[in-house]
Amino acid sequence: MTEQISAVQQPVAATQPTDLPTKASAQAGTITPSANLLKQIQKEIGVNANLCYQCRKCSAGCPMSWAMDYTPAQLIHAIRLGLSDLVFSSKTMWMCSSCQTCTTRCPQDVDIAKIMDTCKIMAVKQGIPSPVPSVHKFNKAALRNIKWFGRMYELGLIGDLKMRTFEFFKDAGLGMKMFFKGKLKIFPSISPGRTATTWRIFSRVDKKEKSKEQSANTK
Amino acid sequence: MKYGYYPGCSLHSTGAEYDHSLKAVCDSLKIELQEVPGWVCCGTSPAHASSHLLATALPIKNLSFAEEAGLNELVVPCAACFSRFKVSLHEISQDAKLGEEIKEIIGADYQNKVKVTHPLDLLDKVDEKAIKESIKKNLSGMKVVCYYGCLLTRPPKAMHFDDVEYPMSMDRVLEKCGATVLDWSYKTDCCGATFALTETDAVLKLTHKILENAKAVGANAIAVACPLCHANLDTRQTEIEEKYQAQYGIPVLYFSQIMGLAFGLDPKKLGMMKHLVSTEPVLANIH
Numbered sequence: 142m143t144e145q146i147s148a149v150q151q152p153v154a155a156t157q158p159t160d161l162p163t164k165a166s167a168q169a170g171t172i173t174p175s176a177n178l179l180k181q182i183q184k185e186i187g188v189n190a191n192l193c194y195q196c197r198k199c200s201a202g203c204p205m206s207w208a209m210d211y212t213p214a215q216l217i218h219a220i221r222l223g224l225s226d227l228v229f230s231s232k233t234m235w236m237c238s239s240c241q242t243c244t245t246r247c248p249q250d251v252d253i254a255k256i257m258d259t260c261k262i263m264a265v266k267q268g269i270p271s272p273v274p275s276v277h278k279f280n281k282a283a284l285r286n287i288k289w290f291g292r293m294y295e296l297g298l299i300g301d302l303k304m305r306t307f308e309f310f311k312d313a314g315l316g317m318k319m320f321f322k323g324k325l326k327i328f329p330s331i332s333p334g335r336t337a338t339t340w341r342i343f344s345r346v347d348k349k350e351k352s353k354e355q356s357a358n359t360k
Numbered sequence: 361m362k363y364g365y366y367p368g369c370s371l372h373s374t375g376a377e378y379d380h381s382l383k384a385v386c387d388s389l390k391i392e393l394q395e396v397p398g399w400v401c402c403g404t405s406p407a408h409a410s411s412h413l414l415a416t417a418l419p420i421k422n423l424s425f426a427e428e429a430g431l432n433e434l435v436v437p438c439a440a441c442f443s444r445f446k447v448s449l450h451e452i453s454q455d456a457k458l459g460e461e462i463k464e465i466i467g468a469d470y471q472n473k474v475k476v477t478h479p480l481d482l483l484d485k486v487d488e489k490a491i492k493e494s495i496k497k498n499l500s501g502m503k504v505v506c507y508y509g510c511l512l513t514r515p516p517k518a519m520h521f522d523d524v525e526y527p528m529s530m531d532r533v534l535e536k537c538g539a540t541v542l543d544w545s546y547k548t549d550c551c552g553a554t555f556a557l558t559e560t561d562a563v564l565k566l567t568h569k570i571l572e573n574a575k576a577v578g579a580n581a582i583a584v585a586c587p588l589c590h591a592n593l594d595t596r597q598t599e600i601e602e603k604y605q606a607q608y609g610i611p612v613l614y615f616s617q618i619m620g621l622a623f624g625l626d627p628k629k630l631g632m633m634k635h636l637v638s639t640e641p642v643l644a645n646i647h
Contacts, residue, residue: 186412187455204550208562236559239405240550241514245524252515261409275558283406287418291400293369302557312557315595322634324374324595338400342421345465346414 175223182220186259192249193217199243199253209233210272213243213253220256229264233257235273266354278305288343291335296325363482364431364474365393366422368441368587369401375438375587377631381616382437382479384630388494388623389486393435396426402444405554416458417465419448423476424468433475435482437616439586440553443511443519445476450518478512478521480585480615484529491536496624499538501645504618505579506530506541507570509589510550524548530615534583537622544577546570551592560596567592568600571608581642583615590614595636611639621646 179190193214200212210232211219219227234257243253264271271277282301286294299316303309319325371379386393399422408415423445426434436442449472452459463469508527516524525548531541549570552563570593574582584590594612601608612635620630621643632639 204552204566205562208559236562238510238550238553238555238562239408240510240553242510242550244515254515258409258412262411265410273559276555279554279558280406280409283404284410284414287401287403287407292372293401293404295369295373299557312560315599318636319374319595322636324376324634326373330372332398334398335400338398338421339418341467342417342465343414345467346411346417349413349461349465350411 178220178223178225178228181263182256182259185263186252186255188252188255188259190217190220190251190256192251193221193247194249196248198246198248202242202246204240204242205236205238208236213237213257216260217251217253217256220260226269228260229267229269230272231260232272234260234264235271235276275306278302281305284343288339289336290329291332291339292330294326294329296327297329361390362392362394362431363477364426364429364434365395366399366426366434366436366441366445367395368436368438370438370440370587374591375614377634378437378587378590378614378616381614381620381625381630384625385483385616385619385623386479388620388625389483389490391482391486394429394431396422396431396434397429398425402441404440404444408444408447413461413465415444416448416451417462419445420452420462420470421466421468423449423474424466424470426474427471428468432473433477435477435479437479437585439478439509439511440588442476442478443514446520447515447518449476478585480512480529480533481521483533483619488536491533494623495538497538497622498647499618499622499645500540501647502539502581502618502642503542503579504534504539504581504583504613505544505574505577506534506547506583506615507574507589507593508547509584509586510548510553512585513548530583530585534615534618537619539618539622542577542579544573544579546573551589553588553592556588556592556596560599563592563596564600564603567596568604568606571597571600571610572606574610575608579610580645581618582610582612583618584612585615597637609637609641611635611637611642613639613642 183189195214197214200206200214203213206212216233237257239254241254247253279302282298282305286298367379403415403418436445452462513519513521513524513527522529535541550566552566555562590612597608617630627643
């Protein structure tokens with residue numbers, strides 16, 4: 142109780158130079174709600190997290206919530222409170238399997254799975270290391286693979302992933318079994334036309350996103 | 361009837377038996393599939409987890425290839441590709457500005473003329489008489505549970521595929537082919553999908569529950585429509601058995617392979633020998 146009183150007497154805004162509350166201030170029980178994070182997400186993908194009334198249906202149906210540090214409903218609530226560094230350093234979005242159960246069942250039509258994707262994208266942009274590095278490394282390896290070959294070349298992807306994670310023996314036995322069943326191709330099917338297609342799309346997306354970021358920064 | 365066909369990367373590698381069996385079944389039913397010239401990867405989950413624009417541009421680029429080739433309906437068998445195509449179409453229909461941006465990125469004036477269809481939707485609408493006429497073998501000994509996974513039905517606002525929580529199209533199609541189809545609880549539960557190579561323990565935990573329920577209702581085969589679900593349930597099954605001290609040995613088959621078996625097609629041609637869990641018990645049950 143005394144803690145709460147002192148929280149009121151000493152609001153976060155007085156000690157924090159930014160208006161975004163931090164994880165530390167949240168743990169100390171001093172939360173000053175800020176709408177910035179919510180607005181940022183809404184601007185990015187047009188999803189309004191404020192529609193959430195915490196029924197927690199998303200978390201009840203989530204097949205991965207056991208592996209998360211905050212349930213999807215808690216993450217949404219943290220977004221509404223503007224707890225940026227809690228949100229962006231959370232495991233939650235990295236352990237989301239994109240099964241879309243939350244989005245499907247939300248009575249308020251909040252696209253929670255899309256918010257999860259956006260949190261990953263925003264965290265990476267800010268250079269916050271993923272607490273589940275293997276997933277981030279897999280995404281990077283897969284995208285490079287698609288950009289170079291036009292189509293996913295699985296053996297190349299596995300090799301690239303192993304170079305990033307240093308887990309050289311993980312699934313080696315299974316890989317051999319799949320190889321002998323003819324499930325893995327040794328060589329990629331290379332076509333200059335296809336590579337040109339994906340290369341062009343990747344670079345245009347990159348350019349567009351950079352110019353958007355620049356114009357947002359200058360505003 | 362001629363349809364466009366987008367196999368996707370998996371059907372050219374780990375899920376080749378889905379590609380072969382689906383083409384063979386469509387051939388038997390006189391459904392012509394024409395592969396989209398120059399198709400590229402749909403971007404799958406790494407794209408939508410990294411860039412909203414990229415995840416929308418890659419599927420629309422493929423649709424513009426189909427449009428240029430004069431195809432007005434595109435059959436997309438891989439559940440993950442199917443989902444990316446449908447979601448991207450939904451996104452550009454909701455946001456005209458995004459649609460314009462995508463046109464610039466793909467360098468094509470996509471006119472939104474191509475309808476995206478899943479083969480299950482297509483086969484569910486095939487006249488029952490045509491299917492019955494093609495049947496050469498009796499599959500009644502095959503007790504199968506139909507596993508749809510996440511991405512065929514969810515999210516319904518974009519997918520418009522069957523019932524979202526308890527779909528029946530695969531059940532109907534396989535029943536028409538003479539298989540014994542069982543009710544069960546895990547039709548649309550998640551198998552861990554994209555975590556196969558990264559957070560493998562999570563995949564084992566989720567697939568274990570699916571296999572447990574399949575066994576509990578007495579299934580001797582699981583039918584799937586997604587190469588990722590297949591990989592997680594088939595190639596990881598021995599690992600699941602070891603980790604959870606269980607015994608399953610339940611073959612995981614693509615629905616198109618089961619149809620092909622009913623049509624009397626050569627099991628080898630259907631890729632029945634490509635699975636890690638032996639399909640021998642299933643083949644021995646067909647008369």
